[in-house]
Amino acid sequence: MVNFYHFRLSRLLASWCIAATIISWVSTVRAIDFPATLDVDIVYPRNGTFAPTLLTPIVFTIRNPQLAAPLDLNLDWAIYRNDRPVGDGPWSDGTKRLIWATNPNATDPFFVYAYTYKLNVETSWWLRWELSWGNCSQSETNHPNFSFNRKVNVVEFTTKNGSTQFDLATVNRPGDDTCGNVTDTRVSFNVTGVLDTRDAYKYDDIDTCAVLAPPSNITAPPPTRTCGPEIDASAASSISAAITATACAWFPDPELSCPPEKPSSAVRGIGGPFLAGTATWLKVFMSASVAYILVA
Template identity: 35%
Template sequence: MFPSNIAACLLLALSIGWSSAQNLPSIAEVDLLFPRNDTYAPTVLMPLVFGIQNPSAAVPLHLSLWWNLWQLEGGNMTGYGVIPKAYYIPTGARQYYEYSSFYDLTTIEGTWLFQWHVDSVNCSQFPANNYSMGSYTQGKRIIFTTKNGAQAPDLVTATADDVCASAEGFTFNVTGLEKVSIRSPDNPDGKDSVTTCADVVPMSPTYRPNPCAAQLNATGASSISLALTTTACWLPSSVVSCPAKSAGSLKGQLGGPIWAVATFGWLLYSLVR
């Protein structure tokens, strides 16, 4: 379990984060910012970064981001993860970032197939039933390489003006919101939970995604790098270089839950701008 003060902070972030008051229609966008179809030096903490544009509109989509990583030389899946229902923070934020790392997976030279897909809801197409909201899945894949002597992963370079437009992503045209009641079969008191579900229609053929709007500057990239290192330092047997004081104290408090976070790619941190 999380210590009570950390759990309280997470709940507060969720409670203040989003209001159902929206200017509709509104377009949300999910972009894969890193890795790209490129070659990088092997590293313990290869970043995995998604940019979510117009996060307030994305909340009722109930996004889940799934991924797996394969080393093509051996044909083996080396890692996988899920980012379930991201913690969208303040209303009015233009960008929101979800991130993790391929912790201890890309430390050798190789060619890697990265597959990712986005689960989202659309109550106009998949109406909610008593137990769930229907989910729609879209997926993409990229191949990247690790090679000794290549460039180190650089989030600023990967989202720079000359390359940002080629980032892969998905857009969602949210035209309405519906209040739905979901009944959990495991709920002992039999009460329904009420949530908001998005109505989504196809994008206009003339619309063009804008992944460049999710560019990372040096401050944002440094914040993500620090967060990934700190998360890895919470592991009981971290393979990264960690400050002894912070690593030791955090391991003692959160060693169990954070091991799962770092290993499977679930995210504790978010960066908003």
């Protein structure tokens, strides 16, 4: 009986935390000065040739992440080997629901990352990543009309021994000769405002929906803008440490140098099942049955 009440209390507290978080998100969204732009950039992999690594990071950035929830933003990615039939399926893949990037305490840019063990060979690859999102418009009945869209991008790259080792801390900085290789894959959303969803169950249980500027609900990147945001040394170190800690906790490899304990802090972002520095959020996510896919 004690266990039953403990379970009910845990569920109640989790529900209260989720509700409080959603209210906080709504307040954050309402405080935005519109129009506002949310950008999604891929950091790695990117077009080019890189040395194989035991733990290959898959990293994206979101600018203006407070708009992720009203856009109902979701990310899917899959990596294929060029020397294998597509029908064999992806070599590695994953998915993230990005509405949690609207957390008021999230950094800007917000980092979305995972990892894979499966690219530690010499070959050529292509990565297919897809963003899906929703938006709404006012109707005569005062109930928003919803629509859902998606965009697919492809990045090709090669892993070859003796090539440059990828370093997150050098991304998009002067001298990064792969910087311009991601321009065509950036996705930008011009959000002119938000509406109350009213029937939230029709919009993945999100209370506000984004209104996107016509005629196109996504825009091409400005031609003068060739790089995404820089990743400072502290953020790069935190992402690498969080990826290593997650790999060590879930699927340790004999060749992997695991730390004696998890790092005490990490960049705010969405990673695997464990993220140092975000234990409270993770407990809420797990209690609420929110799943994050770990890529091995």
